[in-house]
Amino acid sequence: MREIDNPPNAASLLESMRSIGYTLESALADLIDNSISAQAKTINIEFRPYDDPYVALIDDGIGMSSDVLHNAMRHGSTSPIYERKSDDMGRYGLGLKTSSLSQCRRLTVVSKHEGCVSAFCWDLDVVIDKGNWVMLALDPADYEVLPHYNELSKQDSGTVVLWQNLDNLVVGERSVESALGEKMLYVRDHLSLVFHRFISSYHTKQRLSVFLNGAPLQAIDPFWADHKATQVLDEDNFTISGQRVSVKPYILPHVNKMSSSEVLHAGRSEGIKAQQGFYIYRNKRLIIWGTWFRLAKKDELSKLARVRVDIPNSLDYLWTLDIKKSAAHPPEAVRINLKRTVERIREASGRTIKFKGRKVEGSKTSPVWHEVIARGGVRYDINREYPMIVEYRNSLEASNVPLFDLLLSVIENSFPAEALYSQMAGDIRSGFNDDESMERLRELVGNLFSQLPKNSDARSRLLSTLHLLEPFSLHPNLTKDIVKEYEL
Numbered sequence: 001m002r003e004i005d006n007p008p009n010a011a012s013l014l015e016s017m018r019s020i021g022y023t024l025e026s027a028l029a030d031l032i033d034n035s036i037s038a039q040a041k042t043i044n045i046e047f048r049p050y051d052d053p054y055v056a057l058i059d060d061g062i063g064m065s066s067d068v069l070h071n072a073m074r075h076g077s078t079s080p081i082y083e084r085k086s087d088d089m090g091r092y093g094l095g096l097k098t099s100s101l102s103q104c105r106r107l108t109v110v111s112k113h114e115g116c117v118s119a120f121c122w123d124l125d126v127v128i129d130k131g132n133w134v135m136l137a138l139d140p141a142d143y144e145v146l147p148h149y150n151e152l153s154k155q156d157s158g159t160v161v162l163w164q165n166l167d168n169l170v171v172g173e174r175s176v177e178s179a180l181g182e183k184m185l186y187v188r189d190h191l192s193l194v195f196h197r198f199i200s201s202y203h204t205k206q207r208l209s210v211f212l213n214g215a216p217l218q219a220i221d222p223f224w225a226d227h228k229a230t231q232v233l234d235e236d237n238f239t240i241s242g243q244r245v246s247v248k249p250y251i252l253p254h255v256n257k258m259s260s261s262e263v264l265h266a267g268r269s270e271g272i273k274a275q276q277g278f279y280i281y282r283n284k285r286l287i288i289w290g291t292w293f294r295l296a297k298k299d300e301l302s303k304l305a306r307v308r309v310d311i312p313n314s315l316d317y318l319w320t321l322d323i324k325k326s327a328a329h330p331p332e333a334v335r336i337n338l339k340r341t342v343e344r345i346r347e348a349s350g351r352t353i354k355f356k357g358r359k360v361e362g363s364k365t366s367p368v369w370h371e372v373i374a375r376g377g378v379r380y381d382i383n384r385e386y387p388m389i390v391e392y393r394n395s396l397e398a399s400n401v402p403l404f405d406l407l408l409s410v411i412e413n414s415f416p417a418e419a420l421y422s423q424m425a426g427d428i429r430s431g432f433n434d435d436e437s438m439e440r441l442r443e444l445v446g447n448l449f450s451q452l453p454k455n456s457d458a459r460s461r462l463l464s465t466l467h468l469l470e471p472f473s474l475h476p477n478l479t480k481d482i483v484k485e486y487e488l
Helices: 010-017 026-036 067-072 095-102 123-129 149-153 176-192 260-267 313-319 331-354 387-395 398-415 415-424 435-450 457-468 476-487
Strands: 040-046 054-059 106-113 116-123 158-164 209-212 236-240 243-251 277-283 283-290 304-311 367-373 376-381
Touching: 010 095, 010 123, 026 040, 026 054, 026 095, 026 158, 026 176, 040 176, 040 476, 067 106, 067 116, 095 106, 095 304, 116 123, 158 277, 158 331, 176 209, 176 283, 236 331, 243 313, 243 331, 260 367, 277 313, 304 313, 376 398, 387 398, 387 435, 387 457, 435 457, 435 476, 457 476
Parallel strands: 040 209, 277 304
Antiparallel strands: 040 054, 054 158, 106 116, 106 158, 236 243, 243 304, 277 283, 367 376
């Protein structure tokens, strides 16, 4: 037996690796990973669809020397089996090259480190022509005329990544302008979510500013942590192979406690129900989200549940993290621990949906409907002690009371449970939230008080308890105005 070299065909391998599955947004996310590892504080992403179209990323990180850049441009520059620094965002040593060449045929990287500039280029057409792993080393005359070099030259350090010959990026599109214009919307949304913990004002250690064609990205927090109705449950951390995995569950506000724009924002393009599940972070970078990893099904009662899971890069081998850092599968030891969290948070989400986001324990609010659990099912009965119902019933002649009770029973037995179930599965907010509904509430109260004498005990009781009655309890400001109006 003897050993022989059998290197891959450069052109064939590079062309094949372009089809790993990167999208424009995931490719740019890989570049931002490198910038974060390089301690960048500002990243500018520029799309130019006219003249000689290109995409460029410019950062103010520590940059790379010629030797470091030369190695970084090598495919498989760092083995995944080697231990990385705890804040290293890389994995296979392929991200820069593979992500970039998935979108373009010519990748150029210019970097400035300690005052020295170096630049290298992978051009797929050159590789095909030479039939070998031929990379271009650029001289000053070559890189000084490149887009955005002037910006780099004014910085103490940093890096420019330049994509040209954007074949895959614009394939099948009407024009470069339309392709880049439409895809920029996806890029903005994706990056604002994936790196929200870096660009958020709460990230004090390494606050990152990212600009897309000059416009700053705003963090998209999938947990709505700043919303006053968001519930943050106790952390449920555990240790795997001596490494800590942090698990923090959140319950989003009920849709009744969110504006229409907030509901759309929280659900993004697929709706709130589709976004439930685990949100897996690697070094605070979101890598996969909106899945229960087959530990549970997505349903309407758990749609408000989202769980933040932080894993260190030292556990990459357990999670089978892919090259694109867009997929990860938890091992059995992790699944067992996550299962416990799933059961707890789904129960909490169900309570929030059933009771419209209010804390039921100790609530003094008088509901119109009572939930009754019987024989393994759920039914809804009208609250016969609801003050308005009591007052109206008492005002009836004795001969009309049985008919009124029969009417209540008919309404109860005609409760549209299936329609409600369907609405809960979506992101539909209940009534009495818009201006027209508010006027209906005022009209309802007006009709009621017009039937009650001004100095009657019934009127006084109703005024003193109105703030505890649904749906008035959901609108305290409106209720205060109504009470002031009818106390006179």
